[in-house]
Amino acid sequence: TTSNPEASVSIASHRCSTRPVQLSIMKTCIAASILALAASASAFAPAAQQAASCTQLSETKADLESLAAKSNPVLKYYDPLDLASTTIWGQSNEATIGFLRHAEIKHGRVAMAAFVGYIVQSNGITFPWPAVGGGVGTLTGSPPEQWDALPDAAKWQIILFVGFLEWFSEAAGTHYMRGGKPGQFPRFDESKELVPHPVPIGSLYDPFGFHKNKSEEAKAAGLVKELNNGRLAQIGIIGFLAAQKVEGSVPLLKGVV
DSSP, X not given: OOSOHHHHHHHXXXXXXXXXXXXXXXXHHXXXXXXXXXXXXXXXXXXXXXXXXXXXXXXXXXXXXXXXXXXXXXXXXXXXXXXXXXXXXXXXXXXXXXXHHHHHHHHXXXXXXXXXXXXHHHTTOOOSSOSBTTTTBSOOSXXXXXXXXXXXXXXXXXXXXXXXXXXXXXXXXXXXXXXSOTXXXXXXXXXXXXXXXXXXXXXXXXXXXXXXXOOHHHHHHHXXXXXXXXXXXXXXXXXXXXXXXXXXXXXXXXXXX
């Protein structure tokens, strides 16, 4: 705990805004692996703000216990590794919970996209035009084989775009370890100085404003559903990849993947 709150906030903000993309990706991957063993942490519903030593944070163990009962009424709160009581990198317990919550939500979203994408690509559903230029044409085979067939230039475009989104989510808005909501992606139109060129949408989450009039109750219920779907999708995509790599590892997918 520092005796100079303003200096502490300044240092924390600098760390979040200048963190290399590689470190951010690595830390979220590590956290996602740990969170698979603690699957009943709460979703990022609005919670009462709690004062910390140098800034205001919102994620507490009580929040996790409350929402765990909503996400899984049978199992309820389940944290065998006691992650909700630990701290990492010298941060407060609330900041640590915010970090772990953000990692789980983010990986759940990625897994949902990967699960659906794997099914679509495995069934040969593609756009009616060539996937990339240079005479590559339509990609065939399994999704990992399709990735291998992409030219290096195409792969780097995807990697750099995802890297930009990762960097922007860390640098813009209120950081999830400093009072922001875990899982909330910053708006582009509120951090224009960080965007290298104009972006036609303000929000990546709701670019057309379909959900702007949703009630807080509806949003909270939707977040619980997203949390549960994300957890199941993580199991699903790992099952697909395991079945493809190790024959017989997933009996239900034998001969399917």
